[in-house]
Amino acid sequence: MFQTAEFQENNHANEIPVVGRILCAIAIGALSLGLIVVLMFTDNSSSMLPSLVQDKLTQSGVDNPVTAVLLNFRSYDTLLEIGVLLIVAVAMLPGVPVGSVVNRDMPGGNRPSGRLVSIVPNAQVNPVLEAILRWLVPMIIVMAGYMLWTGASLPGGAFQSGALLAGAGVLVQLSGRIQFCFTSTMAKLLLTIGLITFVIVAVGVAAITGVILQYPVTLASPLILVIEGAATLSIAAILLLLYNSLATQTFEMSPEPSALNEEPSALNEEPSASNEEPSASNEEPSALDEEPSALDEEPSALDEEPSALGK
Amino acid sequence: MGFDLFLDSCIVIGILTLACLCLATKNLFTAIILFISLGLFVTIAWVRLDAPDLAIAEAAIGAGLTGALLLATWRQLRIEPADRDADTGSKSGGHNVSNR
Numbered sequence: 001m002f003q004t005a006e007f008q009e010n011n012h013a014n015e016i017p018v019v020g021r022i023l024c025a026i027a028i029g030a031l032s033l034g035l036i037v038v039l040m041f042t043d044n045s046s047s048m049l050p051s052l053v054q055d056k057l058t059q060s061g062v063d064n065p066v067t068a069v070l071l072n073f074r075s076y077d078t079l080l081e082i083g084v085l086l087i088v089a090v091a092m093l094p095g096v097p098v099g100s101v102v103n104r105d106m107p108g109g110n111r112p113s114g115r116l117v118s119i120v121p122n123a124q125v126n127p128v129l130e131a132i133l134r135w136l137v138p139m140i141i142v143m144a145g146y147m148l149w150t151g152a153s154l155p156g157g158a159f160q161s162g163a164l165l166a167g168a169g170v171l172v173q174l175s176g177r178i179q180f181c182f183t184s185t186m187a188k189l190l191l192t193i194g195l196i197t198f199v200i201v202a203v204g205v206a207a208i209t210g211v212i213l214q215y216p217v218t219l220a221s222p223l224i225l226v227i228e229g230a231a232t233l234s235i236a237a238i239l240l241l242l243y244n245s246l247a248t249q250t251f252e253m254s255p256e257p258s259a260l261n262e263e264p265s266a267l268n269e270e271p272s273a274s275n276e277e278p279s280a281s282n283e284e285p286s287a288l289d290e291e292p293s294a295l296d297e298e299p300s301a302l303d304e305e306p307s308a309l310g311k
Numbered sequence: 312m313g314f315d316l317f318l319d320s321c322i323v324i325g326i327l328t329l330a331c332l333c334l335a336t337k338n339l340f341t342a343i344i345l346f347i348s349l350g351l352f353v354t355i356a357w358v359r360l361d362a363p364d365l366a367i368a369e370a371a372i373g374a375g376l377t378g379a380l381l382l383a384t385w386r387q388l389r390i391e392p393a394d395r396d397a398d399t400g401s402k403s404g405g406h407n408v409s410n411r
Contacts (some may be wrong), residue, residue, distance in 0.1 A: 028332055066364045147367070155363035155366075155367060156364070156367065157363040157364070159368055159372070160364075160367040160368050160371055161377060163368070163371035163375070164371055166376060167371065167375050167376060167379075170376070170379050239372075242376075242380060243376070243379055243380055243383060246380055246383040246384055246387065247383035247386070311374045
């Protein structure tokens with residue numbers, strides 16, 4: 001369903017006549033100016049909300065008002081946000097089976113195995129990048145943990161921490177030594193654990209307090225930490241999945257479905273063979289050798305396309 | 312007060328300039344780099360506005376990961392953008408990666 005994403009630069013902005021573009025610019029400028037003027041004359045200090053949050057902060061289980069609003073007072077919004085992120089992840093999941101058409105030019109774009117994290121044999125590794133990453137990645141992971149923990153009292157929290165972790169994942173993938181496979185069971189668990197935990201907690205506290213997502217005051221702090229921890233893992237996995245899908249998959253440009261249908265079917269058999277035993281992996285290099293020849297044909301098909309467009 | 316005003320004006324002018332450049336540039340790669348720089352300027356703006364939460368999120372997601380995603384997408388633009396652009400020359404960054 002989502003297999004044939006098309007990336008193509010098509011700048012329609014030039015088709016609008018100059019007068020239309022100038023009118024657009026004037027309209028947008030006037031709207032922006034009006035917005036700025038309205039903002040300048042709005043008295044936002046009269047709002048009750050900041051004082052209300054400060055009054056109830058002691059009941060929220062955390063000291064940071066932002067975290068209190070996000071995960072206690074308005075936790076329903078955050079729950080839906082994580083749900084939206086999961087929908088994005090589902091849309092971006094590699095739709096084709098394990099070992100499908102992958103972009104070999106990108107680091108990490110080798111044949112994915114059935115596991116979430118696997119080491120690429122005979123990888124071309126930049127020694128400088130790898131040496132830096134050995135220091136950087138552990139520091140980022142520790143920093144993400146710190147940011148998660150400190151979110152209770154200082155700026156920080158699940159989203160920032162998850163983004164840091166995802167950044168570490170992108171760096172690791174760029175090094176070329178390690179690749180991620182998001183069709184594995186472990187990856188699916190990581191992608192969904194945030195929403196699962198959030199919903200379980202939401203329903204669980206309803207059994208105690210009678211209202212969904214209304215935490216008991218004494219349990220609020222650990223519950224928020226549990227939710228944030230699970231959400232961090234999910235957010236990191238989802239963001240890394242976005243990068244992974246964009247960077248390593250080869251998206252089919254040609255509209256002919258014949259070539260597209262053939263390849264996955266031929267590759268469907270391989271994952272089962274690789275799952276059997278490590279001994280079967282000895283056979284893989286031979287299978288790998290065959291594949292570039294199949295891939296070599298692809299650019300030629302692509303080269304023809306611009307000429308067809310030119311006509 | 313004087314220095315604060317100077318700093319804030321620099322940030323505002325920088326954000327506006329980078330936004331205009333990012334929209335006006337013809338080269339996709341340049342536009343992506345300008346967008347990442349814009350994200351960093353916006354991060355400083357959030358810090359100046361006493362919103363460190365947003366600053367961290369903007370730095371990590373807005374500038375960092377979005378930049379990585381855009382660059383990864385840029386690599387996928389392999390074919391010529393359109394017939395008209397192909398005639399006028401290499402208008403886009405997509406041209407650079409067509410020789411894979």
